[in-house]
Amino acid sequence: MTDSGTHLTDVPFEELLATVLCAEGRYAELFREHVTRLGGVMQEGLLRAAMDRARRGVPGEEDEMWQCVAELYRRLVSRLDRRPAPAPLTEPAPATAGAAEAAAAQVARQADPAVGTVTGRAVPPGDDGAVAGAPATGGGTPHRPDVDGWAVPGARPVAPEVREAGEQVRRAIEQVFVEFADEAEVRRWTGGRPVPAGFELVDRWRAFHLSLLRLPPALEAFWTARMRSAAPAYWLEPAENWQRVPAPATVPGRVLVPACGRYPGVLADPRASKAGGVAAPLSGNEPGHDLAAGLAHQMSWLAAADEAAHSARTWQLTPLRDPHEGVGYTELLTERLAKFSQAVAWGETERCVLRAAQLAEGLRMVVHRPLVAPDSWWHRLRDETVRFVREVAAEHAPHVVITEIAGRYAEAKNNGLTDGRDDVRLTSASESDGLVLDCLRPHLRGTELGDKPGRVVYGATH
Template sequence: MEALKKLCTEPGSLIALTLRAQLVGVRAALAEVLEALPEDPGAAAGREALRELDAVLERQEPEGAAAVDAYAPTRARETHALAGLAAELVASPEASNYLGPLTVPAETEAVFLWRWFHLTLLRLPAAQAHRWRERAARLAPGPEAQAAGQWVQWRALNRAWDLVPPLPDSGAPGLRIAADEQATADPSPAADLSPAAVYEVLADWVTGLAAYDTELHHCLEVLTHRGLLPLHEAGHRKAYEQELRHRIARLARQPQDSPEALRAALAVDEALCSVLHLPPAAPGSWWAEVAGTSQHTVLELRRRVRGRGADVAVEVPAPHYRDARQRTGGNDIPLDAGGLKGQVLAVLRLWARVEGQEMRGRVVYRG
């Protein structure tokens, strides 16, 4: 037990964080079954095991505390458990396959870790993200406490998402896309909205999350020709949002279903799809769905414009860079993480031809 205790308190060790998280889980499960089965033949040994686990975890209990209070996790214990879960995520196959080199943030506050963990899950395919989200839910307050928590909310298109649950005990609001009367505006199905209105909603999501997600960048070509700029820095975020809103306003001024509207929509889509993580979010992730909604809006507009007889074409670049570069302008971004060599990891700009004018695409690819 002394070796376990020493390892659990090793500063800066991911192994220690992982071990501590697992021991916290074992202790919680053992305490629960002891409370349910106090007369079990193994109860006495179980209580002794609890005392040993408490010693390893350096659990301090007030003298004379009731048994149910002795089993209640403290905020510090929850922080350790969350840090352990974050360490597991970093070391997981999901991180290796989809997130590239990833480290647990140095920030040790529960609120920061909680947000970082859930915002990172938005980059994973939905099925994998769901499994990790379920594990994190075991560390969170119960449904009643969650319901009492505050939320930062953005308007939904046609479905709601709880992106980051609140932590009421810490006073930290959750982040969600809301499809109810509490949202910042009345939700409407995407099919009933104009392209400019759809993009206003997507812009709210992207710029809103940029204030919380420290891993989010943009590579909008008009603002940074080759590099990527961190959106958590207020100056970069302000410049990006001004350019994005300007493009949406320009789209809103164009005649409905016109070639001019298609050109403007392509520019908005470029701005939205130029927001990314390193490496870009995986196919099937929440962020990939946002990009897909943006591109779908352009493709639907192309269909309507073409239906009016205009000479227009829009294409999504090919999934392999050797083919995609035939449709790009040469200012593509190579990365050394994510996907397979030569794979297109993100489409920053669609290829298009509008009334004889070609607009070259742009991609991020695995170099």
């Protein structure tokens, strides 16, 4: 431990905890039991807070507190998982959990990335450099065990302890998938199929983390902590080879999909260059350019990466995994970016606001069925589109009245806020019957524009 003269007050808390958890003896075991019990209490509290948040909401300061609890729980469970396993009476003592984690890390780093050919995924197709793992300790060519089969034909055999450690990691992650799919509050926001069965681990990993973006913050924090207790820690920390999707400066950077073995993760990065790509039609001189370009990059990536995403280009929702719909949405977004930039370049006033509202609609057309939680990361990102329209109006035509449509759908139609021609009708529960569930395009009123109807998604029971 430490010399008697060492001041323990200078030792970091986590180091003290790790030392005690790894100690031997009757009292050390008693302490571990109490710490384990504390972890269970924290887990139960996280779940209850998540359910309360999803049903009726909790104050913002409490939500922030529970996110701190989730991080404490993650660290506590991580330390518990690293303590030595007890030695059996008649068999040799097994390797410590820390050694198993190291072996699992070796397997994951060497996994063969069977990268797909769909663009916009977490890993660019054919980018071998991006998915190359670190060389094995001691130099030489590392094994290339498969993520699911642990070894590719012709490769050198994987050590039994490495194979077993990898299987332990896989089983732990798969168990989280099962629990996630069975949770009623998760199904409420994901439609009951958050993690597809029968797919490769990396596909299920991506689906799980994209589903988290649709959940209320407390529920997301709980399941993030739950996965952190199962997956190798280094998978979850951003690395140099991660894909960075540009984000608006007003949106905090965050992990969208963590790494899975040698498949790099994806990070929403406000510092990444927004020039080029889907935002190429913008000149960079438009009002709200950072918002528009960042949102375009985010929505374009999400539309291509999220198998559960739908397009609201027409009066009905169409899965974006349909190649025709995916191409159609990309073309529509590109066209609206170009028209907005053109209106700014020509010095138009009210028409700039109209083009901004149409661009905001294009950005908000990526939706889910059921719709995402009102305070989820995804919903907060989409809400930035309204701020974009107001920024453009403030600079070009402050007199234009912008109305974000909400409330009863029938009243919105009667008041002329929408003409109903291409509104999206969404089958919903009785409490949402006849309500505006999402405003795709705000209503505009201006001297030259007159009244420009908005567009919404509304609920109906039949």
